[in-house]
Structure formats: structure tokens, C-alpha cells
Amino acid sequence: MTRGRGITAIDGAIALIAILLIVQMWLLTATLESYLAGHSEPIVPAAILSGLILAACAGLFLFIQRIDANIRSAEEPDSRHSSPSAPR
């Protein structure tokens, strides 16, 4: 994978994480709101959904790590040693 495609994939994954975070934020505020209003029915499903969103975010994070590692390991031999400004 090229560096440009890698950056695009990582940006896409970050955008997905951001969307999931917005949903999770809404979920937390809605759950808190209904809990404070004395309704406890949505609390368990909301906690499960929030856990699933966290798992999805963690999965995307691992995906980013893997792409990052792949590209860096592919480019490492020449890019590191060809740069005169790189500190040794």
C-alpha cells in the first residue's frame, strides 16, 4: 500500500470513529436524561450499545495501527536511511 492510500484509509477510519463517537455521546446524554427523569428501561440496552460502539472504535483503531505499521515497515529501509536530516 502506498503512503497516499494509507493516509486516505486512516482518514476514513478516523472519520468513522468520529461518527460513532457522536452517536455514543448522544446515547450517553439520552440515557442520563431518561435516568434522571426516573425511567430505567433504556439503561441496559444503552450500555450494551455503548459497549458495541466502543468495540467498533477499538477495531477501527487496530485497523489504523495495522495500516500504519504496514506502510512504515514497507518504507522503512530506504526512507530512514536516505534522509540526511534524520537524527541517528
Added chain:
Amino acid sequence: MGVRGLKRTSTQDPVWRDEFSAQSATERYVTRRQFSKFLVLTSLGMFVGNLWILVRSWFAAKPSFTPQPVSTAAEIPVGGVKLFSYPTPDDPCILIRRSTDTFVAYSQKCTHLSCAVYYAREQNRLECPCHEGYFSIEDGSVLQGPPPRPLPRVTLKREGNDILATGVEI
């Protein structure tokens, strides 16, 4: 800290080179990786928030209500109202006599922003003057406006001429 799965080509490369690259292109990766780490930690924080609400709701004590006389039947004419507080002095409620034998009572706090609702006799509904939220007199459900939930209903019991509040149904 090294990146998981990163294959080092040279064993002489110090670990810090992974995180503090001298090349701007590589640095962009580091920034994105750290940003995504921050986002995942935020997600973890919100999950913990949801769990906290769950734990609190499990251990929350169930409210107990003691019956309390709020009015006598003779005090209110048909179509009339009486204001009272139940279960604590900070919980204003409204009692309405709908017919000779029918009384209903609701919390007077609007479920939108807690303005005091009043009984609109002509329309036969409870109205909130702040943002025109209307509630049904039958069950307290929202008829129109911004209130997100029905009005809590105060359960009543009649004992002779006395009307007692016995609980609150949310």
C-alpha cells in the same frame, strides 16, 4: 513506545524514532495514530459513563410513598382544581375534579423545563405557558409542544370525603 506489528529493519534504531520521526510524512502518521488513540479513549470514557448509570440504577433505592390527604371532595367543584405538594414540599402537584366522582392529579412541573402547568378548562387539558406544551387530562401524555415525556401522575384514593395521594407514577 514501539508500534505493534512494526518490523524494524535495523536493531540499532532507537524506539523513540517510531514516535518522533524527523520526516513530516511519517510524522503525519504519528499524529493520526495518536488522534485515533485519543478518540478511542473518549469512547471508552463514554462507555464507562453508561456503565456508571447502569450501576447507579441497580443500587438506587426504590422511592417509597406515604399516603397523604391532599383535599376533601367538597373543597373542589366539578371542573375545579387544587394545588398541593406531594411527596415532598418541593414537588408541586395539581388536583382536578373532572366529574362528581372523578379526580385526577399530576405533577405540576412541565417535563420540558419545569414551568408550572395549569388546567385549561375550555380545552380540557393541562397547558404549560412557557413553550405551549399541552398534556392530556386523561393520562398526562404530551399532546403538543416540546415536553419529551408525559406528566408524572399522582395516584389517588378516596376515603369518604377525603382524597389521599398514595404514590407517583412516572
